[in-house]
Amino acid sequence: MRRPIDSLFGRLALLVVAVLMLSHFAWYALMRLERSQLQTRYAVEEATFLVDAVRQHVARTPDQPLPSRVKLVDPASPDVPAASANMPPPLERFVEDVRDRMPADTQVRVGPPGGPPMLWVRAATDQNWIVVPVQPLRMPRSLDRTVLWLAIIFSFAVMAALFAAWALQRPLRLLAQAVARFGRGLPVPPVPERGPRELRQLTHGFNQMVQEVARTENDRAVMLAGVAHDLKTPLARLRLRAEMMDDAKTRDGVVRDVDSMTHIVEQFLLFAHDGADRSEPVEVDAQCERVVRSYRAVTSDAPTVYTELNAGPSFLLPAATLDRILSNLIDNAHAYGAPPVVVATARTPEGFTLSISDNGKGIAAQDLISASRPFVRLDPARGGNGHSGLGLAIVERLVRRAGGEWEIGNHGGRGLRVLMSFPFEVLPRVATASENAW
Template identity: 40%
Template structure:
């Protein structure tokens, strides 16, 4: 399972959210602590003033009490007037700080529901209730959590916005790497990212032009060779010597096969021929006649829903089977099945396989590994052609050495290749 934090978005989000939470917690610990001390000091002065006014019996006591928001409540009626039962000292940082500033024996109760503070001054029989003296903890906590949630949402949106152009670039690069035509990436984000995307678009455009020029040249050369090869075959038939005639015909056939591979490799789109059922096609062309000679073994379980263009299917199978019989050892296993909503076509030989260090090189066009899988009249395009044809049909190509020996090629196609699209 992929780690969601091991992405640009994940790391940006983690860094930003972590910083916001750290700042928020720091504010809660430091700023709120200092705010509590200031509130306790102000509360101390207010209580002392109210108690002194009541003790002195000043005529202005009612005015002072009203200004400070103080209500005097007899001790036996404190709970009745809202003092949190059992009306004994509470133990919050604010309470402890205020109690330390009052004479010994004073009692302080903080009501977190409405922010009221109850103070019983040392030696005084009545309670002094200061309404809305402090911000209720519940309200402060909810406001803090709301601000934290808004900050986290903004941080996530910012991280998503910053990584979006890079995500588009990474997706286009992945498409280009596997051989698909990469779309033009819309520039966005910071200046450096825009420049990177612009350079990538230009690089893809230039590579596509070079690939097209190579394909046109290759196709032109292949077409030009068709006529002389045909003349060679005609003239070979006129030779009186059987050995020479057979040799010329074999050479002409090899050249014709190479030309056909050139043309297949130069194609840039999927074939438009009618679709054929893969299982039925394999049964028809690689069934009993080859199975009797133990050259090909069929294990077909994909069903009638697995269809591909007839010409592409024939060329895929022909290249894979010829590659297996030429460079590997029979029997050649052809398997089809459906897995996770996708169709899989697998072709495997029982030869010596390909050295692990040269596997990726063997899949490149015009490359032949003579030491491991040499042959005559081949130009190293077989697997490259198959990979291109699979790509043009929306599939995925993979090749590896089988655990128990041999070389295996697996072609995976989306379920969109199912349904009735014609027959062979």
């Protein structure tokens, strides 16, 4: 199961959201703290200004009345509040800040709770307590309008950051898809060179590598196809002359050798062919049954071939590709394996499988990797007549070109098995390619 967090976009998105959330939370906490401190400083400035104004008023115009909420209280009055030792931290900081702004030995108290907030101040030179109103010190609310704006800003920031992350990882995703296609032997169009400088350089190098590999592969295929094509005419003349020989034993030997050489040439041509298969898709189960039936009828000394076809009519492959796969693998099982040979298909949760297995000795574990390499023959005894070491290489190329994967190995110690897997998503592409060809 694919996890979104494993992708580059998923990790970038998680990182971006985490960083934005942390930065917005820190900004919100700092803003709340700064607002609280600003409110306290404003209240202190206002209170000290009012106290100084009352002192100047008393000193200059004692006969003039004071504002309604400002008053002078005799120290002996019972209304004077007692010094409180247990005040809330914000109020305690407020009182300390006011005391710091006043002359030394100034008494600063706050009015009793429950009434309008009042500040009581008396310096050593004051005859009475000066009582002035103060701004109420409200604690910042846990949820206010700032939270709404913060959520809106955070949402837009996340969307913009996710778009930037998507734009950054998109060229890398295209490059990863191209690398996967190149690894499976499929045609790879040039990847657009986008993104940061390092990614553009990487994409440019990949495009150059693909072009060089394609040019080398094309030159090799052209040379191989040319040599094989040029050999077909001399082989045909050689076979015609062999048929005219009088000595039957010599004639049969020469004809047999010519047929072996002709088969090798045909394998060369098939391996060199690099075009897309435009043949009509057919049901794999039905075609396997037809191929096995014709194989039994034509090859009298062939080993017993069984079928276990359980994929159903939805499993489609191009007819030419399927015929070449089956013929190469059944011939390979006939030449190197032992009966019975089993052709099986199945449907899995991921797609369809096609397998051909025999009951021979199989292939040594250390030789499985090189078994499908072109022109590799694992030992001289497995060569026989008319074999060039291209059979498994051709099958691998055909399977990958059809969008599938293959696996070669020994099954249960009873012989060699070639297992080919075709995901569901490659089947519509096969049908579409066929329709476009018409």
